[in-house]
Amino acid sequence: GYKFNDWEQKGVPLRLEIGPNDIAKSQILTVRRDSGVKAPIPLDFSSLPTSTSTSTTATTPAAISTFTTSIAHLLDTIQADLYTRAKEEYDSHIVEVTEWDKFVPALDAKNVVVMPWCDREACEDDVKERSGRAAEPQDERAPSAGAKTLCIPFDQSRWAPIEPGKTKCPACGQDAKHWTLFGRSY
CATH class of the missing domain: 3.40.50 (Rossmann fold)
Structure with missing residues (x-):
């Protein structure tokens, strides 16, 4: 009750x-x-001692x-x-993205995105701005806040190795340094 x-x-x-x-x-x-x-x-x-028991060492x-x-x-x-x-x-809500056109839809589905990232502050600011703008026309109820970096996972072995000169940051096209988690704060 x-x-x-x-x-x-x-x-x-x-x-x-x-x-x-x-x-x-x-x-x-x-x-x-x-x-x-x-x-x-x-x-x-x-x-347990009973009421008739005289033992004190139960x-x-x-x-x-x-x-x-x-x-x-x-x-x-x-x-x-x-x-x-x-x-x-x-x-189950971490989505691997290697192309920019899949980034915002993954965020709109309330996922956290992991993508190769160049680790540049200018790129992070650009991701925040572009992902905030891109979310607006798709769904009126979608959050308009842009994505931000959440962390660089310690265990990078969960994803394909970053190959210098070959693995590119989907946001800016520069060489990626590591996999990074991006998400929105609600």
């Missing part, structure tokens, strides 16, 4: 459910916020240790899954 929703809106990644049935089954039910998957974490409640630390280890592992799994999903989504 509303209590679950309230905590989910606050960003809590994991819900723990402990009810009479869970106690009877010696488990705690976990519910992942990112996927909704429910999974029980077994607990050893047999080591072995509950083992049950608590198992629980905390399971929760830590589950949170690490959630983080890894979220990162993987976001990385796949981002990578």
Whole structure:
């Protein structure tokens, strides 16, 4: 109900459910916020002291240790899954462009463009101006902001090697130095 929703809106990644049935089954039910998957974490409640027990050295630390280890592992799994999903989504929107006439349509499709670039400031300013102007007539709702360099990826091996004297910058025709990501800020 509303209590679950309230905590989910606050960003809590994991819900723990402990009810009479869970106690009877010696488990705690976990519910992942990112996927909704429910999974029980077994607990050893047999080591808990009872009201008639005179022992003060119960072995509950083992049950608590198992629980905390399971929760830590589950949170690490959630983080890894979220990162993987976001990385796949981002990578699916990186479009390789080697011709200027494909640059603006790729940006208009809300993609990030990677292209060979000459690394000149004048070229970057020209790309920003030309991509801003070119976007206007195609779609009234398209952002009119021009593209800008986002970064020079460290891993250049994802794309064809830059060949000096052969690989050209699609924006100005000069020799390209490296692959560079371009995009619009919204």
